[in-house]
Amino acid sequence: MAMGIESPFWRAIAVFRIASLGYAAVLLLQAGGYAYPVTGWTVVGVMAVWTAAATYAYSVAAWRGWPLLALDLLVSTGCLLATPFVQGPQAAVGTMPITATWVAAPVLAWGVYGGRRAGGVAAAVMSVADLWLRGVRGFDLSAVPVNGAVLLFLAGIVIGHVARLAKQAEARMQRAVEIEAAGRERERLARDIHDSVLQVLALVQRRGAEIGGEAAELGRLAGEQEAVLRELVRSAPRPARTLGPRRRFIPARRPRAESADLCASLRRYGSAQVTVATPADPVPLAPRTVEELSAAVGNALDNVRRHCGEHARAWILVESESGRVIVTVRDDGPGIPEGRLEEAAAGGRLGVSQSIRGRVADLGGKVTILSSPDGTEIEMSVPTALS
Structure with missing residues (x-):
């Protein structure tokens, strides 16, 4: 079961994909000079289909993994590299690719799932594809602005770092809840033991000493067991190793009346x-x-x-x-x-x-x-x- 703290990150990435898809469609509408608009709408259609598929896939915790992340990066890179077939060879220097900001979504997904290193790797792949695309189109790479690549790296690393810190904080909080619950249950059991077993043992010890004979020996043994049990109850509780970082200890309760x-x-x-x-x-x-x-x-x-x-x-x-x-x-x-x-x-x-x-x-x-x-x-x- 995936940790609950990840869910807001995946929802935010889904919103980013949809908003970026709309932005790419608006750019295509405004760019009347594209050489192949039909191809452009085909690429946008592929982006729309993948946006819907990826949004659903990432919402299922069991599907989140490196195969899905790799496919996400592959599809996004393919859409980016399709830009020359939409804009044509005469596109102006600095023209935004057909994908616009949509290609940042897999970088964010890699960062949330694998941390800042994974986010940096995805940003590097996407940046290399963008620079290769510009080189193939005959642009002067020395004059190509690197703002896009820098932003991709910052997004992947920062989001990855924040996501990793959030997951670590949730794990610590979960562990603290488990320890507190175990401690409270131990205190409850200690009270119940005191109200029943310890009092009975103390009574047996006292009456055995009063009666004497074999009863005195029974009372002595009861006193020894009382001392051992008191020490067990008094000792500080230790976190149980059987409580995993994603399991919550909740004492079972019987249905009760309202008052x-x-x-x-x-x-x-x-x-x-x-x-x-x-x-x-x-x-x-x-x-x-x-x-x-x-x-x-x-x-x-x-x-x-x-x-x-x-x-x-x-x-x-x-x-x-x-x-x-x-x-x-x-x-x-x-x-x-x-x-x-x-x-x-x-x-x-x-x-x-x-x-x-x-x-x-x-x-x-x-x-x-x-x-x-x-x-x-x-x-x-x-x-x-x-x-």
Whole structure:
């Protein structure tokens, strides 16, 4: 599959061919002194047919290649060399060939496809044909202006260079998109792993130590695997070699409803220890936003139970403001010691850094954590746009 950045170049060359064909026809109409006007219109007809054929051929990515480029250059050179059979031997010095500017189209095509070197080669072939044509017609080559040849070289080299830079930039952008997508998917998997596997392993380790005996050995093994898994999750992602420069990584998504009620999703956390306060009216958000916010709240409550005890009290407050929804989780525990969150993130414990902050950041929101000896308050603010 051809890179998308090339398409505007090929469309521009097609427009140039058509405009140059019209210019050549106008010149033929104005030049009443041509010796063989019928031959001239025949050449213009060949140019018109090739313009239509080349425009279609270059629009098909699979057909773009050196055979088509060589044929394009051959046809254009042939039309150029037919000039003496149209203008006759008495044409004035400096008279524009029957093809006019139309012969620059293959030079541009070579430059776009092969870069500045290929564009320079095509310009050289076309310039040599033009100079040979003038020499055959008896013109003084020392007096022939070289403006046309210079312009051909500039067009082929400059367009080729710009096209090559554009393709390189697109390849880098594509690679950056793939790396970003892979990183975001890795973060999502890390959150899911933390919410399920890591917590289960931590529970097995703690209960095994409490029970003792063979259960203690099972708990020790669970603790070792938890440490290994945390290190894998915490390590920086590396670009996957299987992602080619022209393939895009897009995680598969299941069809979702248009909106969901955040309040209904959060009320399920209500219990004797957890009080949920929501607006009387539903708070509709995108289903993914509701799912991620609910998961972040659930993780915050898990942290309350783990660090403050099974009987610690917690409160969930939902507020809907203009364009934003704010969800606050507050507890009456002893607070978070200074530096504890940074230490946990460095040790691979991602309960706050990924499962809460990471989730909210992916939704375009922000998290504010306030802690004191009287308790901890986690405020999650996200936009209400249904996206």
